[in-house]
Amino acid sequence: MKVLVAVKRVIDYNVKVRVKSDFSDVDLSNTKMALNPFCEIAVEEAVRLKEKGIASEIIAVTIGPKAAQEQLRTALALGADRAIHIESDQPIESLGTAKILTQIVKQEQPSLVILGKQAIDTDNNQTGQMLAALSDLPQGTFASDLTFDNDKVLVTREIDGGLQTVELMLPAIVTTDLRLNEPRYAKLPDIMKAKKKPIDITTPADLGIDISTGLKLLKVEPPVERKAGVRVSSVDELVDKLKHEAKAIS
Amino acid sequence: MSILVLAEHHEGILSSNTANVVAAARQIAKEIGGDIDLLVAGEGMNAIAEAAAKLNGVTKVLVADNEVFRHLLAEPTAALITDLAGDYTHVLAAATTIGKNVLPRVAALRNVTQISEIISVESENIFKRPIYAGNAIATVQSDEILKVITVRATSFDAVDEGGNATVEALDIFAENNQSAFVQETLAKSDRPDVSSARVVISGGRGMGSGENFKLLDGIADKLGAAIGASRAAVDAGFVPNDMQVGQTGKIVAPELYIAVGISGAIQHLAGMKDSKVIVAINKDEEAPIFQVADYGLVGDLFEELPALEKQL
Numbered sequence: 001m002k003v004l005v006a007v008k009r010v011i012d013y014n015v016k017v018r019v020k021s022d023f024s025d026v027d028l029s030n031t032k033m034a035l036n037p038f039c040e041i042a043v044e045e046a047v048r049l050k051e052k053g054i055a056s057e058i059i060a061v062t063i064g065p066k067a068a069q070e071q072l073r074t075a076l077a078l079g080a081d082r083a084i085h086i087e088s089d090q091p092i093e094s095l096g097t098a099k100i101l102t103q104i105v106k107q108e109q110p111s112l113v114i115l116g117k118q119a120i121d122t123d124n125n126q127t128g129q130m131l132a133a134l135s136d137l138p139q140g141t142f143a144s145d146l147t148f149d150n151d152k153v154l155v156t157r158e159i160d161g162g163l164q165t166v167e168l169m170l171p172a173i174v175t176t177d178l179r180l181n182e183p184r185y186a187k188l189p190d191i192m193k194a195k196k197k198p199i200d201i202t203t204p205a206d207l208g209i210d211i212s213t214g215l216k217l218l219k220v221e222p223p224v225e226r227k228a229g230v231r232v233s234s235v236d237e238l239v240d241k242l243k244h245e246a247k248a249i250s
Numbered sequence: 251m252s253i254l255v256l257a258e259h260h261e262g263i264l265s266s267n268t269a270n271v272v273a274a275a276r277q278i279a280k281e282i283g284g285d286i287d288l289l290v291a292g293e294g295m296n297a298i299a300e301a302a303a304k305l306n307g308v309t310k311v312l313v314a315d316n317e318v319f320r321h322l323l324a325e326p327t328a329a330l331i332t333d334l335a336g337d338y339t340h341v342l343a344a345a346t347t348i349g350k351n352v353l354p355r356v357a358a359l360r361n362v363t364q365i366s367e368i369i370s371v372e373s374e375n376i377f378k379r380p381i382y383a384g385n386a387i388a389t390v391q392s393d394e395i396l397k398v399i400t401v402r403a404t405s406f407d408a409v410d411e412g413g414n415a416t417v418e419a420l421d422i423f424a425e426n427n428q429s430a431f432v433q434e435t436l437a438k439s440d441r442p443d444v445s446s447a448r449v450v451i452s453g454g455r456g457m458g459s460g461e462n463f464k465l466l467d468g469i470a471d472k473l474g475a476a477i478g479a480s481r482a483a484v485d486a487g488f489v490p491n492d493m494q495v496g497q498t499g500k501i502v503a504p505e506l507y508i509a510v511g512i513s514g515a516i517q518h519l520a521g522m523k524d525s526k527v528i529v530a531i532n533k534d535e536e537a538p539i540f541q542v543a544d545y546g547l548v549g550d551l552f553e554e555l556p557a558l559e560k561q562l
Binding site for chain 2: 011016017019026093094095098120121122123124125126127128129130131132133134137138139140141142144154157158159160161162163164165166167168169177178179213214215216217218219220221222223226228229230231232233234235236238239241242246248249
C-alpha cells in the first residue's frame, strides 16, 4: 500500500518566538527551523508501516519555500522513498494547503495519508480534516494507534476524557497525536543516502490551485504576562493564604 | 444573519461547554443582530434538546435525531452542518476533540477558511486567537461569507439557563458508509472533569512515576479537584494523555490550580495561565512555574504533599 505523508517546516519547538516590534507578525529571522513535531510522528508511523510490510512506498510532501527541502530531506533520511515539494514563498492557509494536497492525492492515489494533527506555528488543527473533506475520504484524527484489516483501518483516537476507536474504509486520512509513536533519529548513513533520493518540484499554480484566502492577519501581539506572586515557606502558610487571602479554599 | 452552534453531549448529557460557545455566539449576535440556533445531533436527543432550549440567548434548537449521529462522527456530522450552513453567517463549535474534528470539514466543504480556537470576539468578523502555543496572540479578520469558528470555552463565561427556545425536529436523510464507531474507553472517575473543575491539581515529571500520582488523590478528594498532568508526565508514561493540561492537551481556567513537580514549560503555561489562583510546589526554586504562581512553595513534593493533605 502506498502511503503519503505531509510535513511542514516550522520554528523549532525549543525556540521561544518573539513578536515583531510593529506587531505585524512573529519574528522568524535567524530562527532555527525544524520538522513540525506532529509531522515527525507521521513520518515515523509511515516508516513503521513499511517495516511491518504494510506500506510498500512512502511519499513525503511539503508545501513551502525552497528551504523546506531540508525537512523533506529529513523525511527521506527517516525512510521516505521519494518526495514532492510544492514551492511557495507565500504563507498558505490550511484550506489552500488542503486543496493542494487533494490534488496530490488525486495524482498519487495513496491508500493512506498521514499528517500531523496540527502545526506548532499556527496551531490551526485543520489541514487533515479539510483534506479528508475535499477528497471525500474518511478521517481518523488525533490517532494514538493504527491497526490494518484488509480494506479497513482501525484508528484509536485521543478524545476528551479517553480513547475512541473508529473503523475507516481505505483510502483514509489519519492525523497523529503525541502517543502514536516515539520518532527515531536519522542515522548519518541514511542522511547521506537521502541526498540521492528524488524530490519532484512543482508549484500551486502548476497544479492549478488557487491559494488566495479570505483571512487577514491584522495584528500579532505578545500574550498578557502574569505577574509572579509570593513565596510561602511552609504548607501551613500556604493553606492559611489560600483560605484567608485568596479565599480559594474554605 | 444568524448563527448556528453545534451542541456537544456525552452519555445523554448536554456538555457544559455548549453554554460557553453560546456566550461567544451572543457576542457576535450583538454585532449583527441575528438569531442563535443550536444544533443537537445524535440518537434519543429529547432530554438534551430540552436542556439546550433553556440556554439563554438561543432562539431555536434544531434536533437531528438519527443513529448515524450517535457519536458525532466527523463524516456525517460535517455533512449535516454543511447542508444547514447555507442559512447562516457563522457556524460555531467548542474547540474540543469533537469541534476540532468536525468543523474543518464543514469549512472545506463550504470552501471557506476556518478560524480555530478564538479567545475573544472583537467584531462579527474580527477575532483573537493564540498561535505558537500561546506565545503570541493573533488578531484575524475573516472576509468569508460564512465564518466557521471553533471557540476556546474557558475564554467565555457560560450563559445562564432560563431561556425558552423552540425545539424543531429536522427532517433529514443521513447515511455514513465511510466510517463506523467501534468503541470508546472513557476514564471512569468520580472526580470532576479537568476542563470544568473548580480546582485542578496537576503533577509533572517531578512526580517520578505514575504510582506517585496517588499522592494527589487525597488532596483532590478533599478539595473536590480534578487531577491533571503536564506533557512531560504524559511523555514519561506516568499517566494517560487525556489528563494532559497544556497547549497540546486541555486548556483549563479553574478557580485554583495547583502545579506539583511541574517546571512550567511554555506549552504547559499556555494551558493553565488563565487560572484565577495558581499554586506551585517544586523543589527547583528557579523553575519558571514560579514566575506565574501566586503562591510558590519551594520544597520536596514527597514531603509537602502529605503535609498539605493533612492540613486540608
